[in-house]
Amino acid sequence: MIEQIAELLKHDTAGDPISGLKWTHKTPGKIAEQLHRLGITVSSRTVARLLKNMGFSLRVNHKKLESGNRNPPPRHVRDQQFGYISQMRKAFAGRGSPIISIDAKKKELIGKFKNNGMTWELEPCLVNDHDFRTDAVGRAVPYGIYDTLANRGFVVVGTSRETPAFAVDAITSWWKSTGSRMYPEAHEVLILADCGGGNAARSRVWKYRLQHVLCNRHDVTVTICHYPPGASKWNPIEHRLFSEISKNWAGKPLESFETVLKCIRATRTSSGLRVNARLVQKKYENGEKVADTKMKELSLSRHDVLPDWNDTLAPSIM
Secondary structure: OHHHHHHHOOOOEEEOOOOOOEEEOOOHHHHHHHHHHOOOOOOHHHHHHHHHHOOEOOOOOOOOOOOOOOOOOOHHHHHHHHHHHHHHHHHHHHOOOOEEEEEEOOOEEEOOOOOOOOOOOOOOOOOOOOOOHHHOOEEEEEEEEEEOOOOEEEEEEEOOOOOHHHHHHHHHHHHHHHHHHHOOOOOEEEEEEOOOHHHOOOOHHHHHHHHHHHHHHHOOEEEEEEOOOOOHHHOHHHHHHHHHHHHHOOOOOOOOHHHHHHHHHOOOOOOOOEEEEEEEOOOOOOOOOOOHHHHOOOOEEEOOOOOOOEEEEOOOOO
């Protein structure tokens, strides 16, 4: 029965990237109704107990919308986007095409700094009493790519800035080293992303670089579906990959970039998650601009459904 519930919630689960706590907007009653249609008779109380065993928890609303958006989209618009993302995931999965969930993880200071959590040690590890960036060896900028079909993670650890160029280079690195080998017949990729950050829905540089660095050079069509503002916790990478990495390095000072890479690569789960990681020391600068004339050259198709959040870039020969 747990497997059936997990399947029903596959596209309706959110989670905390640090604690690993999960939640869903489906009620136990609705889940019980869906199970009944599948021939499984169970009470909503039993469903609630099973959800708790699966790591879900009751949650109350908090005024912590991440986007800073003063005019968040109405609930029915958010629900429409969630439904559309679910449709797109099913369509790509049905064709055997890769679906990747992407995001930048919290930046980490490198050095003898406290990392929340506890580990079994003979003696406590001494760390700095303050987290001053001037005392750091550097700062890690982890950008993750999570393959939802294969349950595989790929993390590019940058040492510079989180920019659209960095995001596209990270995704392209995944495609060249992993994606194209795991899906040799695929010529399309579905990307699930937040609305902000280096992969922001409104970013011209993000779209322009996807077109030229990934689509054109590797002959792959890219469809991007953005989660609504303030809904980043519903992005699968948050609770499928980032939370597991956070648990794996909890309590361990990230004293070097090599320590970061080792902790990420050592991340495992009983469900079969495996993670690869690589260090990128290229410098990225903010402030890159793309002119209107350059944007008109893109092979960009905005979807009929919520076009501000859903579009497709096809390869073009310039």
